[in-house]
Amino acid sequence: MADTTTNETPLVDVRHLKEYFPVNTGFFKSTPLKAVDDVSFQIKRGETLGLVGESGCGKTTVGRTILHLYEPTDGEVVYDGRPIKTKEDIKWFRTKSTMVFQDPYSSLNPRMTVSDIIGEPLDVHHMCSNAKEREERILKLMDRVGLNSEHASRYAHEFSGGQRQRIGIARSLAVDPEFIVCDEPVSALDVSIQAQVINMFDELQDQMGLTYLFIAHDLLVVRHISDRIAVMYLGKMVELADAGEIYDHPLHPYTKSLISAVPIPDPKIARANKRIPLQGDIPSPLNAPSGCPFRTRCPYAQEKCGETMPAFDEVSPGHFVACHRVAEING
Amino acid sequence: MALLEVKDLHTSFFTDAGEVKAVNGVSFNLDRGETLGIVGESGSGKSVTVYSIMQILAPAGRIVSGSVKLDGQELVGAGEKVMRDVRGNKISIIFQDPMTSLNPTYTIGDQLMEAILLHTDRTKQQAWDRAVEMLRLVNVNEPEKRMKQYPHEFSGGMRQRVMIAMALACEPDILVADEPTTALDVTIQAQILELMQKLQKELGMAIIMITHDLGVVAQMCDEIVVMYAGSYCERGTADEIFYNPKHEYTKGLLRSIPTMSTMGQKLQPITGTPIDLLNLPKGCPFAPRCEAAMKVCIRQAPESMVINADHKASCWMNVKAMAEKLGADATSNALEQGLSLEEALAQGAEAEKQGLEATVTYVEESSYIRDEELRSARTQAAEDVARSAGDPNHPFGDHGADLIGDAGLMDARGAGSRILKQSERAASHGEKGGEE
Structure with missing residues (x-):
């Protein structure tokens, strides 16, 4: 596997990450579900890496496994030069990295007040020496995400979806992190609220120098916010490039099809848009195809695609693709 | 005569907390073979509008006033018997969530045949054949085998195909699609949208497409209705709505979505949150969030105004723009005729005022400021x-x-x-x- 960045040390270095879940497929029989299968990538400090793919492709699992919410089956995560292995590493890592969850309704405890929700990470990591300091920090965080101090004693159900997501973001900022995994943070929100939250992510990044792994299925949102974009299919990474590059010159047949399927909010472009239709559905990850996972739906599939998984190669500077026939298709 | 004529439809839900005015005066026409998109955020009343047309509202909901004419026949107050004949036969609906809208305890075949047996004189065998034909039409592989399977054996995209087959089995004049692809992945969404377009060409039905996704609307629809808080803001052809929006909400919506060209730029969100339908303001429902709101917006709801043959909008800004244009025209006219600047300006102001009075029924201390x-x-x-x-x-x-x-x-x-x-x-x- 090739090195995916230039000389500078990446903030997050994911190396051959694997996450298999055992699934009972019969009496005393279990088959591994390969949710993430040998994924490697790097995120530079201050960068936003977008991670896209269809449901079930393993993008959420990648995010959670990086943060060690799931124990990786294999592979390692190196954060700022330090491999995350022992319990101490994980504890340290979690003061540097946090997560914003998709569903602002189920990710907040309905029995806790806003100040307790936001303060919980501070308590867990013993980051405040006294109650006064804790309260000050909580109010500062609330102000940062545009919540008023009077909201501190209220419960989550008193807020709208957009405001709940702000609470979730304030909680993730509590430990003063450098790296945030954003797992579909705007997909549950209304269009007009989405833009407010996206802008907030932008502003927080500018102010605090944050690094994001931004997971989403809405490709227009991802393109808007990301510096680089990675595309996953069935637990494998198939393409990784700069955001502009991947939209203008997608190389993998799956990426091409995915991008052509995005409905563009502009009637003239939408009518002229040539879609590259995909046949059928995404196969079950329990019996993923041999070799290249995309070959069952790929219009260019050949015999060799069923034999080996193509390597994730750098075909032009910063543009990585895993496809046997990338040269022929795009030649 | 249009196939479906909806006129000034008002629907409310009568809850313990009070009357929730979910739909406030929505009007539109739909012709044969046309695709109409209804766009709005959650709670804007787009689903309730079509549920009112089909009269499948929850028990607390009632059509308060208005008229719905299908092929010239009035449906409001027509009675359950008429409606039973209309639903599934003349107007069919596909719901948003293909996971919950099929009955898990019946086979796909049973569910497909139910509508056919109910609305046509076909025998069971003929209904079976028809169901298989429909599955083939929506590109389901091995339809005979699939007929005997249960919904849990189908993927999301496949279930939505079954829903479409079911909705089209009786060859309806109108297919209502209530967020048909929201629960699906983009590549599957593309398949389903393409299928709907293909079937429309073959069968010639009209489609009412309800969605919050402006991309889907741009791709699918001829006509668009934009709704906010139960009222309709604007309606017009897709090109008019996207390239010449005449309502501040539509403009805001179009500004706030990320597109191919907004990379690296700030989005311009609409401030505030959607309004509570229990406490609708007197004036324009969008006024509290509107950057351009004027005093008149707070006081009086705007009427629908004709922008051009393909476009109507309910926004005071259009009145303002028109009055100002009248004023400017009058001023420059007066100047050309050799009047002094002061006189010309006075004439302009007078023309502007008259323009306002002509268009605005409510002129008090000069309604717009x-x-x-x-x-x-x-x-x-x-x-x-x-x-x-x-x-x-x-x-x-x-x-x-x-x-x-x-x-x-x-x-x-x-x-x-x-x-x-x-x-x-x-x-x-x-x-x-x-x-x-």
Whole structure:
């Protein structure tokens, strides 16, 4: 596997990450579900890496496994030069990295007040020496995400979806992190609220120098916010490039099809848009195809695609693709 | 005559908390073979509009007034017998969630045949054949085998195909699609949308497409209705709505979505949160969130105004623009005729006033206000809102406060401090609010 960045040390270095879940497929029989299968990538400090793919492709699992919410089956995560292995590493890592969850309704405890929700990470990591300091920090965080101090004693159900997501973001900022995994943070929100939250992510990044792994299925949102974009299919990474590059010159047949399927909010472009239709559905990850996972739906599939998984190669500077026939298709 | 004529439809839900006006005066026509998109955020009343047309509202909901004509036949008050014949036969619906809209205890075949047996004279065998034919039409592989399977054996995309097959089995004139692809992945969404377009070409039915996704609308629809808080803001051809929006909400919506060209730029969100339908304001429902709101917007709901043959909108800004144009025309006319500048300006102002009076039924202390007055009116409103929002139980008495039903303090603070940036209040509230 090739090195995916230039000389500078990446903030997050994911190396051959694997996450298999055992699934009972019969009496005393279990088959591994390969949710993430040998994924490697790097995120530079201050960068936003977008991670896209269809449901079930393993993008959420990648995010959670990086943060060690799931124990990786294999592979390692190196954060700022330090491999995350022992319990101490994980504890340290979690003061540097946090997560914003998709569903602002189920990710907040309905029995806790806003100040307790936001303060919980501070308590867990013993980051405040006294109650006064804790309260000050909580109010500062609330102000940062545009919540008023009077909201501190209220419960989550008193807020709208957009405001709940702000609470979730304030909680993730509590430990003063450098790296945030954003797992579909705007997909549950209304269009007009989405833009407010996206802008907030932008502003927080500018102010605090944050690094994001931004997971989403809405490709227009991802393109808007990301510096680089990675595309996953069935637990494998198939393409990784700069955001502009991947939209203008997608190389993998799956990426091409995915991008052509995005409905563009502009009637003239939408009518002229040539879609590259995909046949059928995404196969079950329990019996993923041999070799290249995309070959069952790929219009260019050949015999060799069923034999080996193509390597994730750098075909032009910063543009990585895993496809046997990338040269022929795009030649 | 249009196939479906909806005129001034009002639907309310009568709940313990009061009357929720979910649909407030929606009108549109739909012709054969046409695709109409209804766009809006959640709670804007787009689903309730079509549920009202089909009369499949929840028990608390009732059509308060208005008319729905299908092929010239009035459906409001027509009775259950007529409606049973209409539903599934003349108008069919596909629901948003293919996971829950099929019955898990019956086979796909049983469910497909139910509608056919109910609405046609076919025998069971003929209904079976018809169902298989329909599955083939929507590109389901091995339809005979699939007929005997249960919904859990189907993927999301496949289930939505079954729903489409079911809806089209009786060859309806109108297919209502209520967020048909929201629960699906983009590549599957593309398949389903393409299928719907293909079937429309083959079978010639009209489609009403309900969605919040402007991309889907741009791709699918000939005509678009934009809804906000139960009222319709604007309706027109897709090109008119996207390239020549004439309602501030539509403009805001189009500005706030990321597109291919917004990379690296700031989005321009619509401030505030959607309004509480229990506390609808007197005026335009969008006024509390509208950057361009005028005094008249707060006081009186705008009527639908004709922009051109393909386009209608309900927004006072259009009246303002028209009156100003009349004024400007009159001024330049007067100048050309050799009048002095002062006289010309006076004539312009007079023409502007007359233009306003002609278009606006409500002219009191000049209904729309110049920038200075406007600023103070908005400041006043924002102050009121900010004050009342501190207390969720504040009795919304004054006109500023009744702007906002769901008084999120944050939104009010944002609105307040944006306008009152220089004032002490904004300063004490911190810079953050101002930036919003």
